[in-house]
Amino acid sequence: MSAEPPLSAYQFEIYLDGLAGRRPAFPTDLTMLEEAARARMEPEAFGYVSGGAGSGATVRANREAFDRWRIVPRMLRDVSKRDLGTTVLGTAMPAPVMTAPVGVLSIAHPEGELAVARAAASLGVPIVLSTAASYTMEEVAEAGGDGPRWYQLYWPKDRDLAISLLSRAEAAGYSALVVTLDTWMLAWRPRDLDHAYLPFLRGVGVANYFSDPAFRAGLARPPEEDVQAAVLRWADQFADPRKTWADLAFLREHWRGPIALKGILHPDDARRAVDAGMDGIVVSNHGGRQVDGSVGALDALPGVVAAVGDRAEVLLDSGVRTGADVVKALALGARAVLVGRPYAYGLALGGEDGVRHVLRCLLAELDLTLALSGQTTIAELNPGLLAPA
Ligand SMILES: Cc1cc2nc3c(=O)[nH]c(=O)nc-3n(C[C@H](O)[C@H](O)[C@H](O)COP(=O)(O)O)c2cc1C
Numbered sequence: 502m503s504a505e506p507p508l509s510a511y512q513f514e515i516y517l518d519g520l521a522g523r524r525p526a527f528p529t530d531l532t533m534l535e536e537a538a539r540a541r542m543e544p545e546a547f548g549y550v551s552g553g554a555g556s557g558a559t560v561r562a563n564r565e566a567f568d569r570w571r572i573v574p575r576m577l578r579d580v581s582k583r584d585l586g587t588t589v590l591g592t593a594m595p596a597p598v599m600t601a602p603v604g605v606l607s608i609a610h611p612e613g614e615l616a617v618a619r620a621a622a623s624l625g626v627p628i629v630l631s632t633a634a635s636y637t638m639e640e641v642a643e644a645g646g647d648g649p650r651w652y653q654l655y656w657p658k659d660r661d662l663a664i665s666l667l668s669r670a671e672a673a674g675y676s677a678l679v680v681t682l683d684t685w686m687l688a689w690r691p692r693d694l695d696h697a698y699l700p701f702l703r704g705v706g707v708a709n710y711f712s713d714p715a716f717r718a719g720l721a722r723p724p725e726e727d728v729q730a731a732v733l734r735w736a737d738q739f740a741d742p743r744k745t746w747a748d749l750a751f752l753r754e755h756w757r758g759p760i761a762l763k764g765i766l767h768p769d770d771a772r773r774a775v776d777a778g779m780d781g782i783v784v785s786n787h788g789g790r791q792v793d794g795s796v797g798a799l800d801a802l803p804g805v806v807a808a809v810g811d812r813a814e815v816l817l818d819s820g821v822r823t824g825a826d827v828v829k830a831l832a833l834g835a836r837a838v839l840v841g842r843p844y845a846y847g848l849a850l851g852g853e854d855g856v857r858h859v860l861r862c863l864l865a866e867l868d869l870t871l872a873l874s875g876q877t878t879i880a881e882l883n884p885g886l887l888a889p890a
């Protein structure tokens with residue numbers, strides 16, 4: 502049953518490298534990545550990735566929510582063999598960890614999402630590719646090869662464009678759809694406002710639109726001839742604040758595979774999602790980038806899990822930084838977690854190698870935390886493993 506070698510093997514590999522005089526090129530304490538990346542990134546790009554909405558209260562709330570729980574390890578339970586593997590929305594994965602959809606990654610590294618797809622695929626970790634990626638979904642699919650992949654939709658106003666994006670994603674092998682509900686417009690983001698910086702207006706993150714026949718059909722001149730006009734149409738199209746629950750039927754009609762709604766925090770919204778036939782929910786506040794002062798994602802998780810029961814799979818993102826965080830989220834009922842900024846920082850620090858390092862650290866730390874807490878599978882995790890801080 503155990504994966505060979507165990508996910509924690511990275512730990513020993515690092516120590517062995519030390520015998521040959523090599524030290525890890527990037528931090529192994531994943532909470533230190535942000536500071537390391539700050540020193541390497543352009544200030545505008547770093548501000549965009551690290552920043553949150555408004556005063557940053559929700560970014561802090563996400564971390565505080567994890568800090569309010571403590572793991573209570575159990576002893577003498579034979580943890581020699583562990584299996585962290587799981588299946589989420591039909592996708593098998595080596596551990597309950599995926600990369601969250603993060604757009605515009607070429608502001609962190611020129612290879613952007615291509616490097617992420619390669620790194621994740623080398624570990625079997627699924628990616629969720631953003632509509633606002635710097636590369637097209639077909640390019641990223643090719644880079645990731647056989648690696649598992651899902652597609653995140655920013656649901657555009659134009660119906661034909663939405664249908665076209667969905668059919669391209671299906672054709673390119675994206676097996677599940679994640680529809681983001683919390684970003685119909687950008688929040689007030691002082692870090693970016695102070696820099697007067699928005700990547701999209703500079704032509705980053707628009708590749709999936711610019712390459713799309715339905716989008717191009719709506720332009721007077723192709724993007725290659727008039728970038729400015731194309732970018733403005735992108736900005737007008739990229740999300741549709743008029744959408745309501747009634748519109749979900751459209752998604753079912755045009756997407757064959759599983760669908761998850763991302764950005765749900767209220768139990769009643771979670772209930773509505775399952776009533777509408779959705780397969781999954783991503784409890785998320787967009788990494789604190791949208792509603793300043795909103796509830797921490799982990800704080801919202803138990804209510805959503807209770808509301809949904811076993812009618813849908815519940816995932817969580819926003820604030821996950823360590824293996825212990827993953828254990829806490831799973832113990833509180835998440836089936837898997839997504840990480841955002843940590844892998845973006847890994848990308849900024851070292852391209853594909855940097856992303857692989859971050860993912861390997863997280864998986865190794867998760868494996869070790871589970872083992873040292875007396876757990877051998879993720880299925881057995883429950884709130885009994887935790888105590889309030
Ligand atoms: C730079 C950046 C860009 C993002 N772009 C997207 C996006 O295109 N689509 C989306 O659904 N979420 C996007 N997100 C939100 C992430 O998917 C995720 O919810 C969030 O990063 C999780 O929080 P964490 O960064 O604390 O792990 C973005 C986040 C960041 C930091």
Ligand SMILES: CC(C)CC(=O)C(=O)O
Binds near residue numbers: 604633684787
């Ligand atoms: C607004 C999006 C296109 C990008 C995003 O989700 C983000 O910056 O948080």
